[in-house]
Amino acid sequence: MSPSSRQRRITPASGAYQRRSRMLLVLAPVAGFTLFAGAALWWFADDVGLHVPSWSTGAVVMDEPQLSVDTRNDLRIQLQLLQSQWQRLNALDALQGKGKARPAPAIALSLQPTAHISDADLRERVDILSRALDQRLFANKPKAGSGRLMPVNGVTPSSNFGLRLDPFSKKLSVHNGIDFVAPLGTPILAAEAGTVKTAGLTPQFGWSVELDHGNGITTRYAHAYRLWVRAGDRVNAGEKIAEVGSTGKSTGPHLHFEVRYNGAPLNPLRFLAAR
Ligand SMILES: [Zn+2]
Incomplete structure (x- = not known):
């Protein structure tokens, strides 16, 4: 950030922010982007995500947008889930005689459900623990023949895991x-070999498939146009399980x-990187 740029604290609901998102939607086609409106919003949302604290390309600098009550609750739930998964992993290691339980980064386990904590601290703890869990689970490459593959060929995924601007709200x-x-x-x-846990239609995910890869790891593939598998099917890595669509809560084909x-969301980019 240049020292001359004036830092202003604005919330996502503020007029400047909305004007910017509208402007982006108008400019996207002009600038040659082939993205549809929703994708443009997500792309924009990356700029206010966890790892980009400020947006310094314009006169207005984004600095720590306030979280909504819902988002705070989501993050608290996510942190508690991550904490319990860490303990579960310790218990599993102990059962398998893998030695002493590994302590999680202390800061990430220090949240009491009732304690007051700032938005920034909450986000930081979720990020620290999610990263530690990812490293613990995916540090070792999978055994030969059980490799992981990109679920869509030739497409670079977004990196909008974590906080983003919801394209609907x-x-x-x-x-x-x-x-x-x-x-x-x-x-x-299929990103990895596994068993189809669920395959069907839900209001949020539309036509979607959930694969069980064992050891508590599952993957979900949502908003499909059409499914190619049924619950109980065994699939290999790279096997076609569905087709891209825009069913459920979706703004365009993706x-x-x-x-x-064990139900706690991990960053898929790290899962896919360990292949
Ligand atoms: Zn998504």
Whole structure:
């Protein structure tokens, strides 16, 4: 950030912010982006995400947008889930005789459910513990023949895991996965071998598939146009399980991809990087 730029604290609901998002939607096609409106919003949302504290390209600098009550609750729930998964992993290691329980980063375990904590601290703790859990789970490459693959070929996924601007409510919210923008009907592939846990239609995820990879790890593939598997099917890594669509709570054709450890959302980019 240049020292001359005046720092202003504004909330996502403020006029300047909304003007900027509108302007982006108008400018996107002009600038040659082929993204649809929703994707443009997500792209924009990356700029106010966890790892980009300020937006310094214009006169207005984004600095620590206030979280909505819903987002705070989501983050608290996410932190508690991550904390319990860390303890569960310790218990599992103890059962398998893998030696002493590993302490989590102290700061990430120090939250009492009733304690007051600032928005920034809450986000930091979720991020620290999520990262530590990812490293613990995915530090080792999978065994030969059980590799991981990108669920959509030839598409760079977004990096909007964590906080982002919700394309529907236009408020900061927690995004539990990453998105692959691709044309309708593009094959969705199993990221790792596993068993189909669920395959069906839900209001939020539309036509979606959940794969169970064992050891508490599951992946979800949402907003599909059409499914190619049924619950109980065994699938190999890279096998076609569905086609990209825009069913459920979606603004245009894309794959919403999640990785969870016993239900706690992990950053899919780190899961996919360990392959
Ligand atoms: Zn998504």
